[in-house]
Amino acid sequence: MAYLDHVERCNRRDMTQFRRFVVGGAGVGWVHHDTIAALASLHPALRIDADAVVLAPDDDTPAGRSAVLADVVERLVETGVLPRLRGELYAVKTAWAAPELLRIDRGAISVFGLNAYGVHMNGFVRKTDGSLHLWIGRRAPDKAVAPDKLDNIVAGGQPAGLSLFDNLLKEAAEEADIPAALAGRAVPVGAITYCCAGERGLKPDTLFCYDLELSEDFVPVNTDGELTGFTLWPAEDVLASVRDTDDFKFNVNLVILDFAIRHGLLTPDTEPDYEALVLGLRQAHP
Amino acid sequence: MAYLDHVERCNRRDMTQFRRFVVGGAGVGWVHHDTIAALASLHPALRIDADAVVLAPDDDTPAGRSAVLADVVERLVETGVLPRLRGELYAVKTAWAAPELLRIDRGAISVFGLNAYGVHMNGFVRKTDGSLHLWIGRRAPDKAVAPDKLDNIVAGGQPAGLSLFDNLLKEAAEEADIPAALAGRAVPVGAITYCCAGERGLKPDTLFCYDLELSEDFVPVNTDGELTGFTLWPAEDVLASVRDTDDFKFNVNLVILDFAIRHGLLTPDTEPDYEALVLGLRQAHP
Numbered sequence: 001m002a003y004l005d006h007v008e009r010c011n012r013r014d015m016t017q018f019r020r021f022v023v024g025g026a027g028v029g030w031v032h033h034d035t036i037a038a039l040a041s042l043h044p045a046l047r048i049d050a051d052a053v054v055l056a057p058d059d060d061t062p063a064g065r066s067a068v069l070a071d072v073v074e075r076l077v078e079t080g081v082l083p084r085l086r087g088e089l090y091a092v093k094t095a096w097a098a099p100e101l102l103r104i105d106r107g108a109i110s111v112f113g114l115n116a117y118g119v120h121m122n123g124f125v126r127k128t129d130g131s132l133h134l135w136i137g138r139r140a141p142d143k144a145v146a147p148d149k150l151d152n153i154v155a156g157g158q159p160a161g162l163s164l165f166d167n168l169l170k171e172a173a174e175e176a177d178i179p180a181a182l183a184g185r186a187v188p189v190g191a192i193t194y195c196c197a198g199e200r201g202l203k204p205d206t207l208f209c210y211d212l213e214l215s216e217d218f219v220p221v222n223t224d225g226e227l228t229g230f231t232l233w234p235a236e237d238v239l240a241s242v243r244d245t246d247d248f249k250f251n252v253n254l255v256i257l258d259f260a261i262r263h264g265l266l267t268p269d270t271e272p273d274y275e276a277l278v279l280g281l282r283q284a285h286p
Numbered sequence: 287m288a289y290l291d292h293v294e295r296c297n298r299r300d301m302t303q304f305r306r307f308v309v310g311g312a313g314v315g316w317v318h319h320d321t322i323a324a325l326a327s328l329h330p331a332l333r334i335d336a337d338a339v340v341l342a343p344d345d346d347t348p349a350g351r352s353a354v355l356a357d358v359v360e361r362l363v364e365t366g367v368l369p370r371l372r373g374e375l376y377a378v379k380t381a382w383a384a385p386e387l388l389r390i391d392r393g394a395i396s397v398f399g400l401n402a403y404g405v406h407m408n409g410f411v412r413k414t415d416g417s418l419h420l421w422i423g424r425r426a427p428d429k430a431v432a433p434d435k436l437d438n439i440v441a442g443g444q445p446a447g448l449s450l451f452d453n454l455l456k457e458a459a460e461e462a463d464i465p466a467a468l469a470g471r472a473v474p475v476g477a478i479t480y481c482c483a484g485e486r487g488l489k490p491d492t493l494f495c496y497d498l499e500l501s502e503d504f505v506p507v508n509t510d511g512e513l514t515g516f517t518l519w520p521a522e523d524v525l526a527s528v529r530d531t532d533d534f535k536f537n538v539n540l541v542i543l544d545f546a547i548r549h550g551l552l553t554p555d556t557e558p559d560y561e562a563l564v565l566g567l568r569q570a571h572p
Contacts, residue, residue, distance in 0.1 A: 097558040163555045187550035191564045206561060208554050262548055264473035268494045269449045272383040275492065278477045282568050 003243055003266075004273040006253035007280035010194035015286055018202055020052040021112050023065060023101050026094050027052070030113030030202045030286070038081045043072050055102075065102035073108040082108060082200065083144075090116060091160035096206065103160045113202035115285060116157060119168045120255045121186055121210040123153030123176070123220065125232060132235040132263060134256070135220055137175070137227040139249065146249040150241070153212075153220055153230065154178070155252070164188075164208050175227060176220035178212075186210040189262060192254045192281045204285040209255055211262075235265055254281055289529055289552075290559040292539035293566035296480035301572055304488055306338040307398050309351060309387050312380050313338070316399030316488045316572070324367045329358050341388075351388035359394040368393055368486065369430075376402060377446035382492065389446045399488035401571060402443060405454045406541045407472055407496040409439030409462070409506065411518060418521040418549060420542070421506055423461070423513040425535065432535040436527070439498075439506055439516065440464070441538070450474075450494050461513060462506035464498075472498040475548060478540045478567045490571040495541055497548075521551055540567055 019036060021029035031039065031053045040048050045057035045068045057068045076082040086106035092114050093100055109116045123135040135153040139146055156171035158164060165188075172183035189211050195204040220230045233241075239260055242253050258281050260266045261274070268274040305322060307315035317325065317339045326334050331343035331354045343350045362368040372392035378400050379386055395402045409421040421439040425432055442457035444450060451474075458469035475497050481490040506516045519527075525546055528539050544567050546552045547560070554560040 096554065096561045165553070165555050188547075188553045188555075189550060190547050191554065191561060193565065261474075261476050264475065267451070267474045268382065268477065269451050269474075275382045275477060279479065279568050279570055282565050284565055 001243060001245075002273060003253075003257055003271075004276055004280065006242065006250070006257065007194070007277060010196050010250055010254055011280070011283060013195060013197040013202060013286075017197070018113060021114070022052045022054045023092065024060065026101070028092055028094060028101060028112075028114060030204075031111070032113075032197075032201050035081065035111055035201065038076065038079065039072070042075055043068060046072060062100050062102050066104065069102060069104050069108070069112075073105055076108065076111065082111060088157070089160045090114070090157070100160065106157060106159070110198050110201035110203050113204065115204045115206060117164075118155065118157045118205065118207045119164055119171065119210065120152045120207045120252070121154040121168060121172065121183075121212055122255065122259045123178075123212050123214050124235070124259075125214050125216055125218075127216065132265070133232050134235050134238045134259070135176075135214070135230050136233050136238060137220075137222070137230050140226055140228055143226065149249040149252075150247050151227065151249050151252050152255055154183075155207075155255075158208075168210055172212075174224040175222055176230065177223050178218075178220060182214075182218070183212065186212040190258065192251075192258050193283055193285060194251065194254060194281075195283070195285050196250075205251065206285075207251065207255060209258055211259070235260070235263070239265060257281060287529060287531075288559060289539075289543055289557075290562055290566065292528065292536070292543065293480070293563065296482050296536055296540055297566070297569060299481060299483040299488060299572075303483070304399060307400070308338045308340045309378065310346065312387070314378055314380060314387060314398075314400060316490075317397070318399075318483075318487050321367065321397055321487065324362065324365065325358070328361055329354060332358060348386055348388050352390065355388060355390050355394070355398075359391055362394065362397065368397060374443070375446045376400070376443070386446065392443060392445070396484050396487035396489050399490065401490045401492060403450075404441065404443045404491065404493045405450055405457065405496065406438045406493045406538070407440040407454060407458065407469075407498055408541065408545045409464075409498050409500050410521070410545075411500050411502055411504075413502065418551070419518050420521050420524045420545070421462075421500065421516050422519050422524060423506075423508070423516050426512055426514055429512065435535040435538075436533050437513065437535050437538050438541055440469075441493075441541075444494075454496055458498075460510040461508055462516070463509050464504075464506060468500075468504070469498065472496040476544065478537075478544050479569055479571060480537065480540060480567075481569070481571050482536075491537065492571075493537060493541060495544055497545070521546070521549070525551060543567060 018030035047054040088106045089103040125133045137151045172178040304316035333340040374392045375389040411419045423437045458464040
């Protein structure tokens with residue numbers, strides 16, 4: 001494999017299979033043709049047009065739209081189109097800083113091809129010889145997504161109603177037992193984007209990335225059962241694993257590549273795909 | 287102004303005004319319709335097709351192509367289409383790591399809309415209170431491009447036949463008197479791209495960015511007359527100047543915004559354009 005294969009894989013999709021999902025006059029997502037069949041006649045406020053699936057409730061406000069979609073999502077679970085709800089609400093917007101158009105259960109995000117946001121943190125140690133090491137977590141075997149795969153020290157989806165940084169602090173406490181005073185030193189360092197087709201729809205995701213430098217004596221401990229443990233890896237070995245294996249959760253490869261580029265672990269004089277990686281990690285969503 | 291205005295300005299162009307420039311079967315640049323008139327009948331190896339300007343010399347090799355374009359460029363200077371040559375050769379490729387298709391004088395890069403590469407270095411100081419400061423240079427009043435504008439501590443176009451890092455060391459010595467042992471600690475941290483129309487054509491540029499942390503006692507000194515001096519600014523003040531003024535050279539605004547994002551000086555919870563900036567700093571060229 002090459003590093004760039006991970007970027008390509010996270011952006012694999014066939015947009016001819018999807019129809020625009022429109023809320024409040026704005027295209028906010030995409031619905032797969034197979035799902036459109038299941039949506040037809042499911043709810044009078046959900047209109048199937050030739051070129052779009054339009055949410056048009058009488059009460060066309062965030063509350064009214066959220067109520068309709070909650071009904072729709074419940075029916076999708078009943079009919080087996082969706083396996084389950086996640087019990088966590090995500091905000092739907094046209095951009096991160098735009099006003100909320102509605103809220104919807106996290107489990108239904110991809111079926112409507114909505115832009116999901118998340119926070120990922122690179123926990124790193126700079127040894128006395130200057131070499132960088134990364135704390136890598138292993139996901140629990142019972143995770144619905146990417147069981148047993150390797151992960152960042154802290155990562156999580158972005159629920160509605162929380163700032164990104166507060167979410168990072170919450171996830172840092174739950175996933176790695178990092179006290180808020182320490183996690184609060186995390187530095188926002190940018191974002192990566194990708195958009196891939198999945199089993200149940202489309203995933204146009206934006207992951208806000210953070211770096212936290214840790215001292216050699218800090219050891220993360222998982223407290224919520226989502227990870228089975230952590231290992232401190234030389235960054236070079238992490239990169240080799242990203243390049244040569246499929247051991248990391250699909251999108252974590254991209255977060256690590258972004259870290260490697262920002263910290264000079266990849267260089268434009270030696271990595272032939274450097275330019276393509278820099279551009280590929282931040283692609284506009286369809 | 288907003289930060290995003292600088293990104294927008296660096297990407298302002300009307301592609302209907304340009305025709306593809308094709309070398310060795312690959313679209314490598316763009317020629318403005320006004321220039322096409324000047325190119326017609328200038329050289330038998332330069333063919334004006336309805337949808338492209340095609341360089342097709344009998345000797346269709348890097349050496350053959352370079353020789354033809356050297357003739358063409360000389361004629362463009364004679365006829366006043368180009369103001370002057372720069373006496374420095376740039377390599378033309380389909381991507382940074384791709385083989386060279388030809389070499390051409392730097393002064394003719396935009397007239398053929400060729401992807402130009404450059405290196406820009408952020409020289410920063412982390413004061414004992416943790417605050418970041420940036421060394422900012424002022425360009426000489428006699429510079430052909432952006433006279434008197436503010437600039438990075440070290441920046442330069444990328445001549446053919448030199449590695450990026452060697453070019454950075456060369457520019458660091460010439461522009462800021464930074465010894466190679468010190469400049470060699472510069473860390474490659476990514477790249478930014480933009481593409482704007484200019485007086486004489488199109489500028490699809492890629493700037494490889496480097497960070498160099500400097501101690502408080504280091505003071506840069508210009509040795510080649512391209513800068514009139516340097517000032518160490520609190521990074522917050524640099525950002526305010528980027529946001530509120532037009533004092534920086536157009537593309538340096540983007541390099542500084544990238545620095546600000548990577549170092550957490552802008553945050554996604556507080557900067558409404560954060561997402562648009564992250565994507566806007568790295569746009570695919572047309």
